[in-house]
Amino acid sequence: MIKIAPSVLSADFMRLGAEIEAVKASGADMLHLDVMDGHFVPNLTIGPAIVGAARKVTTLALDVHLMIERPDDFIKDFVKAGADYITVHAEAVVHLHRTVHLIKEYGVKAGVSLNPATPLCMLDNILPDLDMVLLMSVNPGFGGQQFIPFVLDKIKALKGAMEKEGLAIPIEVDGGVKSDNAREIALAGADILVMGSAFFNAGNYNDLMKSIRESLRGVRGEDQE
Ligand code: DX5
Ligand code: ZN
Numbered sequence: 001m002i003k004i005a006p007s008v009l010s011a012d013f014m015r016l017g018a019e020i021e022a023v024k025a026s027g028a029d030m031l032h033l034d035v036m037d038g039h040f041v042p043n044l045t046i047g048p049a050i051v052g053a054a055r056k057v058t059t060l061a062l063d064v065h066l067m068i069e070r071p072d073d074f075i076k077d078f079v080k081a082g083a084d085y086i087t088v089h090a091e092a093v094v095h096l097h098r099t100v101h102l103i104k105e106y107g108v109k110a111g112v113s114l115n116p117a118t119p120l121c122m123l124d125n126i127l128p129d130l131d132m133v134l135l136m137s138v139n140p141g142f143g144g145q146q147f148i149p150f151v152l153d154k155i156k157a158l159k160g161a162m163e164k165e166g167l168a169i170p171i172e173v174d175g176g177v178k179s180d181n182a183r184e185i186a187l188a189g190a191d192i193l194v195m196g197s198a199f200f201n202a203g204n205y206n207d208l209m210k211s212i213r214e215s216l217r218g219v220r221g222e223d224q225e
């Protein structure tokens with residue numbers, strides 16, 4: 001099944017607990033948490049304390065997207081906070097194999113993310129070790145940006161390469177995903193769709209999820225009715 005991961009970056013932080021409960025009630029599958037350090041990306045957001053607070057109010061899988069330099073220094077804190085997935089950026093890490101295995105040693109699922117302009121060959125040697133690949137479809141740092149169209153071919157190429165190698169690692173796509181492009185992105189090969197502004201700006205999260213599920217009907221593994 002194709003999973004939907006609302007990104008709390010666009011949630012109302014004054015009502016974060018209620019927002020997270022509403023995400024769960026809408027039928028979304030995971031909660032995406034964007035961690036930014038003002039160095040790797042030009043914005044600052046949340047840290048382990050907020051991830052820990054989210055853990056207390058939900059059973060949703062916590063999908064922690066680290067857009068930070070030196071992630072190794074913080075992985076333990078995010079594990080303790082209750083992350084289920086920790087994803088680091090290939091561009092931000094010098095010893096990617098060490099970082100991925102550090103995450104896995106804690107029993108947490110490890111993802112690697114690539115910015116739109118970073119080639120897939122960055123994953124060549126590490127791919128079989130991963131639990132998720134996160135392809136950015138905007139330059140990371142902010143919610144509400146436009147999906148960059150060439151990323152569709154990148155998703156297709158990664159899906160094709162994995163099929164050739166007999167790998168079935170989920171591909172997550174993040175940035176500019178909305179109701180009117182979700183189907184095309186899923187058809188290209190995405191398994192997890194992150195939705196920030198499109199989800200939280202929707203008047204009714206339940207209705208939005210219904211229309212997204214409807215638009216995904218007939219795509220791999222989705223209800224054929
Ligand atoms: C961007 C973040 C995204 C962001 C997506 O740097 O990684 O997760 O919240 O927001 P939308 O869906 O609004 O593009
Ligand atoms: Zn993200």
